[in-house]
Amino acid sequence: MITPLLEMRDISKRFPGVLALDRVSFDLRSGEIHALVGENGAGKSTLMNVLGGVFPHGTYEGEIRVDGEVRRFDGVRAAEDAGIAVVHQELSLVPEFSIAENIFLGREPRRFGVIQIEELYSRAQRVLDELQLKLEPYVAVGTLGIGQQHLVEIAKALARNARILILDEPTAALTDSEAEVLFGILGRLREGGAGISYISHKLGEVLRLSDRITVLRDGRTVSTEPTKTLDTQRVIARMVGREVAEIFPKGRRNAGSPAGAEGEPAESRFHVFEARGVTVEDPSVPGKLLVDHVSFSVRRGEVLGIAGLVGAGRSDLMMAMFGAHPGRTAGEFFVSGSRVHIDQAWEAIAAGIGFVTEDRKRFGLFLDQTIVANLTLAALKRLSGPVVTHPDAETAAGQRSMKDLRIKAGSVFTIAGTLSGGNQQKVVLAKWLLTEPKVLFLDEPTRGIDVGAKQEIYQQIDRLALEGLAIVLVSSELPEVLGLSDRILVLHEGRITGEFQREEATAERVMACATGHVGQRISA
């Protein structure tokens, strides 16, 4: 048997509190496209970061062999030198630099330390020609569209004579015709003997393009099979194939029914929050819609789950409904039946909306400040006089919150940044509960926290819904959405492609809608 170009054996990678990869094996032959698929958080990007040297040798367990030889990369540069190039989802281009300068960034042809400009441009031209890209090498990258920038990123990877190319969601930002250009390039590279690892959520693409497909789930390899033997249904089954875990609260609420209002017809139940025609434009690509006329409503005591893959526009929708999206937004919002104007976060808060954001370190927390300062900020108007703060009232409120949500910390004066991820997330949740909201948006409320903390957050969500709070839950983790929601909306490319009541939602049906197959739309 021929030695594979690349072999990764029993790779394990641990983050604080999370085992991201659990003895994953992956191999790549010369002249093949090997697709890597799995739900968000399955470990695909982590695996490729191990390979690309982002996580250097020693921070993971297991073995990487290139051409049968064990290799230990101490950084991205070492991996590149071994012929491995990773094209990440996020661009690593300097917008002010020309295409040629970007392609050769850090590896400019030099003589006595002086960059050889002519050689730089002629070599860049050759790379672009090889890829059959009709781009001028002296054009500033910032003036290109996002799709073309991705193609430049790929050219940059190939200019390093990469034999092993890793593409992470390469078509996420491409138009169909740009994607075709990319597929052409990949086909030629495969014929040229390169090994390509292709990560994508778009199963149609994966099935058409790849030779083999490996499915990851929860940091483990589920299967590696030739593409010929697979179809969409089978791949989805492998991606989601697990029982909805036992960690969800057992004592079920009556779906969508407010406490003490059972027996009422569904139509007349109180709609706490309603959004009509929410549309969000991409601030960096004028004309591109991140969210396209999304309308929905959520009732008192209801948990509305919003499922969808990365880039489907879930977070953009949440940000827009909170008056915090940087792009142009449109839409009408109603709280308890009356129309509210939401253009700034404080207007949303005043209207009775709370928002636990996706990236708690960036958007949620003041890491260098105390727990109590974090907890009371959004509700400071309520907890203070017109000018003067009431530290004792804040401390008392903070201590109550800590007890209610079981935040584990020395005291309310502990610095938020020293807490574990799960406790930080509870602080963010508690902060919004102090504003006494009518509706609470939760965007990835359990990202990056351990199972025990997750379970506690689930119990809190359940408790809050029982107490009558309306909750909009966005999560990349399908079991979470299925386990907690009374009703589920599925977003794909900014549009609602499916709506399910709790009892009719299955992982397969939701995933089919999330990958672009339009499912049923039951009018609420």
Added chain:
Amino acid sequence: MSRVDREDEEASLVSPELGKTRLGRWRISTEALRAYSMVIALIAIWLFFQWRTVSDLYPYGLFLHPVNLANLLKQMSVTGVVAVGMLFVIVARQIDLSVGSLLGLAGGIAAMTQGWGLVPSLASAIIIGIAAGALQGSLVAYLSIPSFIVTLGGFLTWRGVILYLSKGETIPVRLPVFRALGVALLTPASGLALAAIAIAAVAWLTIRRNRARRRHGLAAPGVAATATRIVVPTVLIAVFIYMMNQQGGVPLPVIILLAVAIIGSFLTQSTTFGRYLYAIGSNPDAARLSGVNSRKHILVAFALLGALTGIASLLHTGRVGSASPDAGTLMELDAIAACVIGGTSLMGGRGKVSGALLGALVMASLDNGMSLLSVENATQYIIKGAVLVAAVGFDMAGRRKS
């Protein structure tokens, strides 16, 4: 070390200590350690100058002589008032480079309008300060022009305006009350009265706070700790008033600085405005998403700095006795240095008025001491520059370890 350990419980809601530092078998909050090491550094500087200024005339040294100390504090009061304002701006992750020029402009306008009477003259300096601060603040907050650029523009513009208005001439201060703002001394009797009020206030506030803590079921310090908290400031106040009375009384500008510091401390620690400033500086995105009207508060911070610069210009002009068009040159750097030496982070979200005052005192002590020792001007700049960088360097090294 139960007393030191309790620093944790006593932490303020904002700008708290960042964890603990082990010092032998003591565990102290890093913030407290920082404050102590600053005080120790200040005392070291004082003792050094005291030792170096020993002469036949002053066998125990000249530096800490009441007359010199009063001089030092008068010099410091101008920088100190500006530094308190600068703290608001830096805590919100902004900067103001224009305050030196603005101080020259406001002082010049006040001197030029003396003909209109005392109140219009003094008010004009403060109004000019507020207007210039609000203008710069609105450009920063609402047009999103970086504060470094806006106030660099102000640095040039305000200096140009006063050079134009004064035609380059120095204007003497004629109004006695104006002059008094910079030089007058409180009578010894009123100094003593003030000391009595201050001591009573310290005692009352300490006891009230203990009661409030007990009422909310929080741990309150014991009798010994409470007594220390009252006795130490009492001794300091008494020594201070005694020394100042030795040389005729407490200088009025020092009283004004203390008043500004108390108000500044109140604003930063006890108002929603102050809390929002720390939030904006600590994490602007999170502050916005928590419903904080960042723009409004940034504007107000700049306007407040402008107002304080106006007040400082009166103290400075009164002390010098005239308004020269180049008054306040490099004042912005002194004020920023005072904040930074006092533990304020230029990344925002961290810093206290007490620290800024301590920083201003360190800078003023260096100025004053080196002048007494007739250190050359050139050497003075070099030493002050080195001290600034070293102070922040030690701070960063300490933070990394903890």
